[in-house]
Amino acid sequence: xxxxxxxxxxxxxxxxxxxxxxxxxxPALAQYLAKALNAPEALISQVIATERVKTLAVFAxxxxxxxxxxxxxxxxxxxxxxxxVVHIESGLADQFxxxxxxxxxxxxxxxxxxxxxxxxxxxxxxxxxxxxTERQRLLCDIFAGRxxxxxxxxxxxxxxxxxxxxxxxxxxxxxxxYVHEGVDTRFIRANRTAMRVLGLTPADIREFYGRTxxxxxxxxxxxxxxxxxxxxxxxxxxxxxxxxxxKSDGRHIFxxxxxxxxxxxxxxxxxxxxxxxxxxxxxxxKRLQSENRxxxxxxxxxxxxxxxxxxxxxxxxVLDDVRRVAPTDAxxxxxxxxxxxxxxxxxxxxxxxxxxxxxxxxxxxxxLPSGLVESELFGHEKGAFSGALARREGRFxxxxxxxxxxxxxGELSLDVQAKLLRVLQEQEFERVGSSHTLxxxxxxxxxxxxxxxxxxxxxxxxxxxxxxxxxxxxxLPPLRRRAEDIPLLVQFFVQKYAPRVGRRVDAIEPEALLAxxxxxxxxxxxxxxxxxxxxxxxxxGTRSVVPPELLVVHVPxxxxxxxxxxxxxxxxxxxxxxxxxxxxxxxxQREHILRVLKSTHWVIEGDAGAALKLGMKPATLRHRMxxxxxxxxxxxxxx
Numbered sequence: 172x173x174x175x176x177x178x179x180x181x182x183x184x185x186x187x188x189x190x191x192x193x194x195x196x197x198p199a200l201a202q203y204l205a206k207a208l209n210a211p212e213a214l215i216s217q218v219i220a221t222e223r224v225k226t227l228a229v230f231a232x233x234x235x236x237x238x239x240x241x242x243x244x245x246x247x248x249x250x251x252x253x254x255x256v257v258h259i260e261s262g263l264a265d266q267f268x269x270x271x272x273x274x275x276x277x278x279x280x281x282x283x284x285x286x287x288x289x290x291x292x293x294x295x296x297x298x299x300x301x302x303x304t305e306r307q308r309l310l311c312d313i314f315a316g317r318x319x320x321x322x323x324x325x326x327x328x329x330x331x332x333x334x335x336x337x338x339x340x341x342x343x344x345x346x347x348x349y350v351h352e353g354v355d356t357r358f359i360r361a362n363r364t365a366m367r368v369l370g371l372t373p374a375d376i377r378e379f380y381g382r383t384x385x386x387x388x389x390x391x392x393x394x395x396x397x398x399x400x401x402x403x404x405x406x407x408x409x410x411x412x413x414x415x416x417x418k419s420d421g422r423h424i425f426x427x428x429x430x431x432x433x434x435x436x437x438x439x440x441x442x443x444x445x446x447x448x449x450x451x452x453x454x455x456x457k458r459l460q461s462e463n464r465x466x467x468x469x470x471x472x473x474x475x476x477x478x479x480x481x482x483x484x485x486x487x488x489v490l491d492d493v494r495r496v497a498p499t500d501a502x503x504x505x506x507x508x509x510x511x512x513x514x515x516x517x518x519x520x521x522x523x524x525x526x527x528x529x530x531x532x533x534x535x536x537x538x539l540p541s542g543l544v545e546s547e548l549f550g551h552e553k554g555a556f557s558g559a560l561a562r563r564e565g566r567f568x569x570x571x572x573x574x575x576x577x578x579x580x581g582e583l584s585l586d587v588q589a590k591l592l593r594v595l596q597e598q599e600f601e602r603v604g605s606s607h608t609l610x611x612x613x614x615x616x617x618x619x620x621x622x623x624x625x626x627x628x629x630x631x632x633x634x635x636x637x638x639x640x641x642x643x644x645x646x647l648p649p650l651r652r653r654a655e656d657i658p659l660l661v662q663f664f665v666q667k668y669a670p671r672v673g674r675r676v677d678a679i680e681p682e683a684l685l686a687x688x689x690x691x692x693x694x695x696x697x698x699x700x701x702x703x704x705x706x707x708x709x710x711x712g713t714r715s716v717v718p719p720e721l722l723v724v725h726v727p728x729x730x731x732x733x734x735x736x737x738x739x740x741x742x743x744x745x746x747x748x749x750x751x752x753x754x755x756x757x758x759x760q761r762e763h764i765l766r767v768l769k770s771t772h773w774v775i776e777g778d779a780g781a782a783l784k785l786g787m788k789p790a791t792l793r794h795r796m797x798x799x800x801x802x803x804x805x806x807x808x809x810x
Contacts, residue, residue, distance in 0.1 A: 196317075196318075196321050197215050197227040197228035197318065197321070198228040198230070198235050199228075200215055200228065200293070200314050200317065200318055201213045201214060201215050201228035201229065201230040201235070201293070202230045202235070203314065204230075204293060204295060204311065204314055205230050205295055207307055207310045207311070207314070208278060208295045208301065208303060208307050208311070210276070210278075210295035210296065210297045210301060211231065211232050211297060211298070212229075212230065212231040212232070212295065212296050212297070213229075213230045213231075213293070213294065213295040213296075214226050214228065214229045214230070214293070214294060215227045215228045215282075215291065215292075215293045215318055216248075216291045216292055216293075217282075217290055217291035217322055218252065218289065218290060218291055219240065222242055222243045222244055222249070223240060223241070223242050223243065224240065224241065224243060224248070224252070224291060224292070225238065225239070225240045226238040226239055226240075227291070245267060245269050245270045246267060246270045246271070247259060247263065247266070247267060247271070247277050247279060247294075248279060248292060248294060250279075251279035251280065251281050251292040251294065252281065252289055252291075252292055253281075253289070254281050254283065254287075254289050255281065256279065256280050256281070256308075257277065257278070257279045257294075258277070258278045258279075258301075258303055259276065259277040259278075259301075260276055260300055260301055260302055260303075261275045261276055261299075261300040261301070262275065263275050263276060263277045263296065271296075273298055274296050274297065274298055275297060275298060275299055275300055275301070276295075276296060276297040276298075276299060276300050276301020276302075277294065277295070277296045277297075277301065278294060278295050278296075278301055278303050278311070279292055279293070279294035279295075280292065280293055280294070280311050280312065280314075280315040281315070282315055282318050282319040282322060283315075283319055284319060284322075284323050285323070290319055290322045290323070290326070291318070291319075291322060293311070293314065293315055293318055342362050343362045343363050344362075344363065345362055345364060346364060347364060347442050347443075347444055348361075348362065348364040348365035348368050348369075348426075348442060348443045348444065348445070349361070349362045349364070349365060349440070349441070349442050350362075350365050350381070350440075350441045350442070350443075351438055351439070351440055351441075352381055352438060352439055352441060353437065353438050353439075354399070354432070354436070354437070354438065354439060355380065356380045356381035356382040356399070357378070357379070357380050357381075358376050358377075358379045358380070358381060359438055360376070361376055365443070368417075368424065368426065368443075368445045369384060369415070369417060369418060369424075370417035370418040370419030370420060370422075371418055371419070375418065382395055382399075383418075384415040384416055384417070384418060385413070385414075385415060385416075386414055386415070386416055386423070386606070386607060387606055388414075388552060388604070388605055388606065388607070389552075389554055389604070390552060390553055390554060391413070391414050394413055395413070398413075398430070413425070413426055413427075413428060423447075423607065424445060424447045425445075425446050425447045425449075425450040425451075426443040426444065426445055426446060426447075427443060427444055427446050428441055428442065428443035428444075429441070429442055429443070457564075458564055458568065458569065461564055461569060479512065479515050479516070479519065480656065480659050480660050480663045481653055481655075481656030481659055481660065482655075482656065482659075482763060482766075482767055482784060482785060483648070483652075483653040483654075483655050483656045485648035485652055485653055486648065486653060486656060487784065489516065489645060489646075489647055489648070490519075492643075492645050493516060493519050493520055493523065493645070494523065496520060496643045496645075497519070497520045497521075497522075497523030497524045498523065498524055498525065499524070499643075500524070500525075500526075500614050501642050501643045502595065502614070502615045502616070502617070502639065502640055502642040502643065503517075503520055503615075503616045503617070503642070503643045503644075503645055504617050504618070504619070504623075504640045504641045504642070504643070504644050504645070505517060505616065505617070505618040505619075505644075505645045505646075505647065506618070506619055506620075506623075506644065506645070506646045506647070507618070507620065507646060507647030507648075507649070508620055508647075508649045508693075508695055509620050509694065509695065509697070510650075510694045510695030510696055510697030510698055511647040511648070511649060511650070511695045511696060512647060512695075512696050513578065513618040513620075513647060514533065514576065514578060514618070516645060516647060517531075517533075517574075517576040517578075517616045517618060518531060518576075520574070520616055521573070521574040521576075521614075521616070524574075524614070526572065526573045526574055526614060529572040529573030529574070530569060530570050530571075530572070530573035530574070531570075531573055531574050531576065532566050532569045532570035532573065532574070532575050532576070533566075533575070533576040533577075533578060534547055534548065534566050534575070534576070534577055534578065535578045535579055536577055536578065536579045536580055536581075536582045536583050537578075537579035537582040538579075541584045541587070544583065544584070544587055545586075545587050545590065545603055546559075546563070546565065546603050547565060547566055548565050548566055548567060548587070548590075548591070549565040549567060549590070549600045549601065549602055549603060550562070550563050550564045550565030550567075550568055550602040550603070551563055551565075551602050551603035551604050551605075552602050552603065552604035552605045553604075554604065555602070555603045555604025555605070556603065556604070559603075559604070562602075565602065567594060567600060567611050567613055568609065568611065570611070570613045571611045571612060571613060572612055572613075573613065573614070574613070574614045574615075574616055575613050575614070575615055575616070576616045576617075576618070577591075577615065577616070577617045577618070578617075578618045579618065579619060579620065580617040580618065580619050580640070581619040581620075581621035581623055581626055581631075581632060585631075585633065588632065588633045588636050589633065589636075591636065592633065592635060592636045592639060594611070594613075594615075595615060595636075595639045595640070596639070598610060598611055598612060598613070599611070615640070617640050623637050623640075623641075624637070649692065649695055650692040650695040650696055650698075650699065651690075651691045651692050654688045655763060655766075657684070657687050657688050657699070658684050658688075658763075659763075660696065660699055660700075661684065661687060661699070661703060664699065664700050664703035664704070665703055665707070668703060668704045668707050669707055672704075672707045672708050674707050676707075687699070761799040761800070761801065764781070764785065764792075764795065764796065764799065764801060765801060765805070767781045767784055767785055768781050768801070770784075771784065773803060775789050775792055775793065776789045
């Protein structure tokens with residue numbers, strides 16, 4: 172090999188090196204290949220299918236030509252693509268008459284990958300004989316190696332791109348949310364699931380910070396602070412339940428997430444799943460459990476609104492008010508002295524309305540320290556105050572959809588009154604220690620034994636709250652104005668408590684009933700109930716349950732003390748004496764039924780009938796009238 176040949180070879184190699192990569196490489200190789208073998212035509216191809224190739228570059232008669240595809244069958248290229256170097260110095264057209272007309276010389280070299288796979292080939296052909304020297308063969312090997320390397324690179328690049336596209340599709344379409352974010356929580360990339368869960372659009376991603384979704388509560392901020400601290404130290408953070416607020420609508424959601432810092436330390440890979448439905452379900456279960464526990468406690472306290480006993484005009488007026496207001500959602504303010512049965516009336520209002528199948532939740536505002544009333548009403552977050560070890564739902568949350576009964580509402584402090592006013596006006600509030608607003612649908616029934624108008628004048632009760640509560644006032648008369656109801660109440664309480672203390676009662680002395688009717692009852696019905704229960708407990712002996720000297724009801728100073736209650740021995744089975752005659756209630760009940768019949772113009776059945784007002788079935792009332800000697804002839808005699 173001469174010095175001139177070496178110089179030419181170096182120039183050829185330098186020419187291909189200058190075009191080391193990309194689409195420009197193959198045309199350059201085809202051109203230098205033709206020049207190196209002194210041939211007019213050369214091409215470089217890649218395999219695209221079995222027995223078929225596509226040219227990557229075609230050089231003919233001094234210029235590049237368009238690429239094309241062709242079948243290998245019947246061509247010398249078929250043997251080259253099997254991995255052999257093929258050299259036909261002359262006679263090409265004779266060997267391949269169908270594909271090589273007009274050509275005599277041919278030289279082809281396979282393009283082989285490192286694993287032995289034939290990726291394509293390069294060849295030159297000439298219309299005249301084509302001798303090939305050893306130097307030319309060496310150059311062709313170098314060109315072939317360069318072309319094969321580029322084909323491998325392009326194939327790897329293509330496969331990488333396809334892989335990235337596949338992974339991009341998996342990333343974007345994955346049912347699990349994926350986010351790439353900086354260590355400062357700035358979003359770099361988020362898939363569709365993440366954007367949907369967080370309420371983001373593609374336009375939001377740029378310059379968006381994930382920490383802005385975290386609610387401004389001590390608990391949530393503490394969690395995000397701990398997570399960012401762990402990530403800053405290069406530690407994985409996983410399995411953390413975190414409450415977020417969606418960007419699009421501000422709705423609270425809950426996610427469980429896993430985050431791993433990139434080895435570069437510049438960003439983190441985070442994936443998360445939306446567990447809002449699960450968390451809300453667990454909260455609802457917890458609420459129902461709390462409600463269930465509360466209702467069980469209520470059941471244990473043996474509250475029965477059927478215990479509204481009596482038919483005095485004052486009580487009938489109250490019951491008529493209850494019948495009118497119960498089907499509405501109007502706020503009711505029940506006023507009455509202690510022990511008049513305000514809670515029973517509140518329960519009757521709830522049971523007679525559309526919320527009867529929903530919770531009836533009560534709170535005695537006077538039974539708790541003022542500092543705890545707000546927490547009881549509205550609930551609190553974990554850590555909101557000393558001793559708040561867990562989140563707790565308040566009574567308003569428990570009563571959602573139902574009725575809340577606020578007993579002794581006049582005891583509320585002014586600051587709690589302001590927050591209660593907001594609930595009445597807006598039906599919304601925040602738990603203690605939270606800035607998140609909760610919406611509720613609650614009917615409010617309040618009760619008080621105070622004169623709230625006087626409290627307003629004394630600046631102890633908000634005037635605006637008073638008017639909000641006093642939409643429909645109901646005033647319960649004290650027992651001293653319901654003297655005609657006392658015999659019925661006594662009979663009811665005796666029947667209620669006698670079995671509990673192992674007594675069977677069959678007589679109440681008329682003198683005792685008279686004394687009970689004269690007593691002013693400062694403790695009202697509750698005092699009467701306690702008195703009857705105590706009398707039954709203190710009674711002894713087999714013939715006299717309560718000796719007269721054990722119980723004395725103190726009547727006004729103008730009256731001498733009298734024995735209050737005597738309960739003689741139980742009657743034996745088969746005794747057919749009317750108990751009413753022995754209890755002294757015969758005349759009382761007869762007079763009471765006559766009074767009600769007169770008020771209803773002797774109408775027995777129907778909504779305006781005496782049976783309904785007396786709480787009896789019409790047939791029961793007729794039987795009782797017959798037993799008491801009441802008939803319609805008395806209607807004409809009555810004034």
